[in-house]
Amino acid sequence: MKMLLSLGLLFAALSLGRCIPLQQAPNRSKLLLVSFDGFRWNYDQDVDTPNLDRMAADGVKAKYMTPPFITLTSPCHFTLLTGRYLENHGVIHNMWFDTKTGWRLPYYTTQGISSWWDNGSLPIWITAQRQASEFMECLHPQGLKTGSIHFPGTKAKYRGEEVYMKLVEPALFNYSNETNWRQSIDTVMEWFTVENLDFITLYFGEPDSAGHKFGPESTQRKNMIKQVDRTVGYLRQRIRESGLESNLNLIITSDHGMETVIKSNEIHIGTINNFTFKDLDFELLDYGPNGLMVPKEGKLEHVYSVLKNAHPKLHVYKKEEFPKRFHYANHSRITPLLLYSDPGYVIHGRYKVQFNKGEHGFDNEAMNMKTIFRAVGPAFKKGLVVEPFESVNVYALLCELLGITPEPHDGSLEVTKPMLLGPTDNDSNDSDDSNADTYRLQRPETGTSSTVLSCPGSPRAPGISTRTHGKMGKAVAHKDIQSQGCLKEPDRIPKTSLNY
Numbered sequence: 319m320k321m322l323l324s325l326g327l328l329f330a331a332l333s334l335g336r337c338i339p340l341q342q343a344p345n346r347s348k349l350l351l352v353s354f355d356g357f358r359w360n361y362d363q364d365v366d367t368p369n370l371d372r373m374a375a376d377g378v379k380a381k382y383m384t385p386p387f388i389t390l391t392s393p394c395h396f397t398l399l400t401g402r403y404l405e406n407h408g409v410i411h412n413m414w415f416d417t418k419t420g421w422r423l424p425y426y427t428t429q430g431i432s433s434w435w436d437n438g439s440l441p442i443w444i445t446a447q448r449q450a451s452e453f454m455e456c457l458h459p460q461g462l463k464t465g466s467i468h469f470p471g472t473k474a475k476y477r478g479e480e481v482y483m484k485l486v487e488p489a490l491f492n493y494s495n496e497t498n499w500r501q502s503i504d505t506v507m508e509w510f511t512v513e514n515l516d517f518i519t520l521y522f523g524e525p526d527s528a529g530h531k532f533g534p535e536s537t538q539r540k541n542m543i544k545q546v547d548r549t550v551g552y553l554r555q556r557i558r559e560s561g562l563e564s565n566l567n568l569i570i571t572s573d574h575g576m577e578t579v580i581k582s583n584e585i586h587i588g589t590i591n592n593f594t595f596k597d598l599d600f601e602l603l604d605y606g607p608n609g610l611m612v613p614k615e616g617k618l619e620h621v622y623s624v625l626k627n628a629h630p631k632l633h634v635y636k637k638e639e640f641p642k643r644f645h646y647a648n649h650s651r652i653t654p655l656l657l658y659s660d661p662g663y664v665i666h667g668r669y670k671v672q673f674n675k676g677e678h679g680f681d682n683e684a685m686n687m688k689t690i691f692r693a694v695g696p697a698f699k700k701g702l703v704v705e706p707f708e709s710v711n712v713y714a715l716l717c718e719l720l721g722i723t724p725e726p727h728d729g730s731l732e733v734t735k736p737m738l739l740g741p742t743d744n745d746s747n748d749s750d751d752s753n754a755d756t757y758r759l760q761r762p763e764t765g766t767s768s769t770v771l772s773c774p775g776s777p778r779a780p781g782i783s784t785r786t787h788g789k790m791g792k793a794v795a796h797k798d799i800q801s802q803g804c805l806k807e808p809d810r811i812p813k814t815s816l817n818y
């Protein structure tokens with residue numbers, strides 16, 4: 319058998335010239351990014367969460383993660399997908415709006431407005447589909463296969479391209495149904511094992527809804543955390559049952575936290591002295607603590623001055639003066655006037671239409687806006703608690719795990735690198751130690767120089783475009799991948815990662 323294999327290798331090497339093909343390509347680690355919307359950083363501290371605790375013991379946990387500003391669902395998820403602050407990716411609100419016509423669209427409808435999402439930053443799905451790292455290019459010249467279930471941004475097209483496999487929820491979707499959650503997880507497992515996807519994003523609309531409706535300190539929110547924890551247990555069980563445990567990296571994170579709404583001394587723009595909506599061409603209010611305004615021509619100074627000190631919890635800025643630390647206002651979609659309020663206070667506009675007990679959107683430095691980051695899998699250290707970091711850094715980590723080159727972004731891999739097993743770590747001592755080796759093999763950019771696996775000068779497979787336009791047709795047969803596989807220094811490959 320060994321002889322045959324070597325002969326096969328030699329033969330293929332001769333026929334291909336530049337690349338020495340692997341008899342069998344190593345399995346690249348797959349990646350699953352899960353978001354539980356509105357999971358405040360400390361929600362696991364007043365509820366029993368055995369499955370989340372187990373995951374932390376098996377992997378990495380950040381003390382908390384800081385979202386970008388404004389702390390809304392679509393903008394913060396798009397930061398996870400692009401590594402950019404809102405003023406750089408352009409998804410500056412959950413709602414699409416047009417200041418000229420005054421039209422606004424709610425969260426769900428906005429999911430389908432590609433021009434809102436596709437504003438200059440490519441989400442990681444598209445980048446992964448277009449390209450693969452040098453090494454992976456040999457194995458996978460068509461790029462990676464991605465999928466997404468309900469994740470904000472899934473429905474849109476980016477430069478005409480879209481996620482390869484997607485599930486978009488219907489308009490009146492119940493985001494809380496645990497049976498649906500398990501079905502989504504089963505679908506993810508099928509996509510990984512049957513469809514052989516490399517990267518999937520999975521979104522759950524809780525505990526956000528419970529936090530809004532009943533408040534972050536409510537029994538209902540605590541019960542929802544139990545449901546989330548059961549779901550994490552189910553997810554990890556299904557990962558094991560699907561045989562994915564040793565080659566799937568799992569990240570569980572969220573977009574923002576949740577704050578109890580203060581119902582006294584409320585901010586009501588409509589009642590502010592000398593303010594009138596007649597001075598505005600456009601306003602976007604009644605959306606938690608955030609507001610955008612376009613004063614009529616010549617009215618900016620007036621509107622600004624009447625609002626500026628109208629309420630001690632209300633902050634009003636001209637666009638150019640908005641604090642730079644928020645990385646929010648420097649975008650063409652931001653209106654000449656911006657409003658935000660202190661934690662707990664929401665901004666009411668013409669009429670009082672906000673009755674939530676919990677809200678987000680507040681300053682991302684407020685502790686109650688902080689969220690979670692957990693990870694487990696062959697790439698990650700075990701039982702490690704890391705210091706807080708900004709969610710703008712998650713994108714670079716995802717790219718690293720997938721072995722793809724990031725687009726320009728606002729984060730840094732250095733921030734999350736300490737979570738990762740390096741080539742010299744002997745961490746996974748207890749289980750089979752093939753993981754670290756496999757991982758090293760699969761991370762050419764950060765491997766030691768001797769493990770940088772590439773086929774220099776090797777052309778992409780002829781006739782195969784790297785621009786996949788979402789649909790790539792059938793999965794590349796495993797055989798095909800093998801025949802394209804190439805390694806410069808096959809003797810350096812750890813035995814354990816060759817899958818004979």
Ligand SMILES: *[C@@H]1O[C@H](CO)[C@@H](O)[C@H](O)[C@H]1NC(C)=O
Binds near residue numbers: 345511564
């Ligand atoms: C590689 O993936 C295949 C198909 O998913 C699986 O059958 C095999 O066990 C994997 N090998 C390793 C070493 O993980």
Ligand SMILES: *[C@@H]1O[C@H](CO)[C@@H](O)[C@H](O)[C@H]1NC(C)=O
Binds near residue numbers: 408436437438650651
């Ligand atoms: C972003 O959207 C704005 C309109 O909302 C548009 O003016 C601008 O050209 C877009 N930028 C890119 C790069 O798509």
Ligand SMILES: *[C@@H]1O[C@H](CO)[C@@H](O)[C@H](O)[C@H]1NC(C)=O
Binds near residue numbers: 492496498
């Ligand atoms: C939850 O979803 C399942 C499957 O879609 C459905 O059969 C069930 O009726 C739903 N439960 C509730 C309470 O809506």
Ligand SMILES: *[C@@H]1O[C@H](CO)[C@@H](O)[C@H](O)[C@H]1NC(C)=O
Binds near residue numbers: 492493494495496
């Ligand atoms: C959603 O389904 C859950 C049960 O899964 C149920 O308790 C809840 O009332 C439903 N919510 C709505 C808005 O229908």
Ligand SMILES: *[C@@H]1O[C@H](CO)[C@@H](O)[C@H](O)[C@H]1NC(C)=O
Binds near residue numbers: 591592624
């Ligand atoms: C409202 O405007 C009037 C006249 O423009 C001014 O005298 C008054 O001080 C203003 N009141 C407040 C509260 O700004």
Ligand SMILES: *[C@@H]1O[C@H](CO)[C@@H](O)[C@H](O)[C@H]1NC(C)=O
Binds near residue numbers: 648
């Ligand atoms: C604002 O954004 C533009 C690009 O849209 C950039 O050139 C400029 O440096 C940014 N300014 C600040 C203060 O970040």
Ligand SMILES: *[C@@H]1O[C@H](CO)[C@@H](O)[C@H](O)[C@H]1NC(C)=O
Binds near residue numbers: 742743744
């Ligand atoms: C890793 O394990 C090898 C043997 O398996 C050992 O020689 C080496 O010292 C270990 N390195 C560290 C950093 O523990």
Ligand SMILES: *[C@@H]1O[C@H](CO)[C@@H](O)[C@H](O)[C@H]1NC(C)=O
Binds near residue numbers: 747
């Ligand atoms: C590795 O395992 C040995 C015993 O098998 C143990 O003494 C050592 O502490 C372990 N190292 C790590 C880093 O877990």
Ligand SMILES: [Zn+2]
Binds near residue numbers: 355
């Ligand atoms: Zn959210």
